[in-house]
Amino acid sequence: MSDHQSLGHGRRKAILRTARRQKTKTRCQPQAVQPKICATCQLSTAEPPAKDAPDISGCLCRIRRCRHDSMGRIIAFISRKMRTHLVERLAPFDLGAGQYPFVIALLRRGSCSQDKLAELTAMDKSTTARVLRTLEQKGFITRTPVPENRRMNMVHPTPKAEALKEELEHQLDALNQELTKGLSLAEQQLLRNMLHKLEQNAGNLNTL
Structure with missing residues (x-):
């Protein structure tokens, strides 16, 4: 073999070794996962579907995977917004964020046990005791x-x-009217019925 042929053979071997190293390096690097876009809302899903998952783009199951359309997120967002606005409206009456639900429950139901009040407001007993102590100091309730x-x-x-x-009921009615603006009476009733079903389901979560 001549020196020229030996040089060409060595160069080819070097090129092949370099190509193999690059291929191995590329294979070992983690591949960036591209989130799939929801065909309905055009937003990325929180997590890409599994490789063997069926194509369910556009169906209700697929829509639920979009973060912006999560039922829990929507309910939590509405609750936070209503809570914030109601606290602002009740600030002149010295009722804080965690206090007005207890006062409203008492005014609607009348006197009841502390345990029943915790159940009505969906609060644990320790939180209920702490809030009632504050309300008692402010003169809104008495305990016997x-x-x-x-x-x-x-x-x-x-x-x-x-x-x-009267003022509390007025503020609650005004806030509910703002929240349901654009909904017909039939739609509002349908929404209430569905929310009551969700409420019942949520109440059963502790027994699962």
Whole structure:
């Protein structure tokens, strides 16, 4: 073999080794996962579907995977916005974010046990006790022990709370009207029925 042929052969071998190294390096690098775009809303899904997943673009199951269309996110967003606006409207009456639900529940139902009030407001017992202590200090409620069970308290709205009943109901009605703007009465009733079903399902989550 001549020096020229030997040089050409060595160069080819070097080129092949370089190509193999580049191929191995590319294969070992993690591939960036491209999120699939929802065919309905044109937004990226939170996670790309599995490789063997069937093509379900456009169906209800596919739509639910979009973050902006998540039922839990929508409900949480509405709850936060309503809470924020209601707290702003009730600020002149010295009712905080976690306090007005207890006052409203008492005004609508009347006096009840502390445990029942926790159930009505969907709050745990320790949170309920803390909030009621604050409301008692502010003069919105009074608590009296139950004679048959000294460990249980009955909670009563005070005249100060009763005086706010009409204003509280007015503010709640106004906020609900703003929230349901553009919905017909039939649509509003349908929405209430569906929300009540969700409420029942949520109440059953603890028993699963």
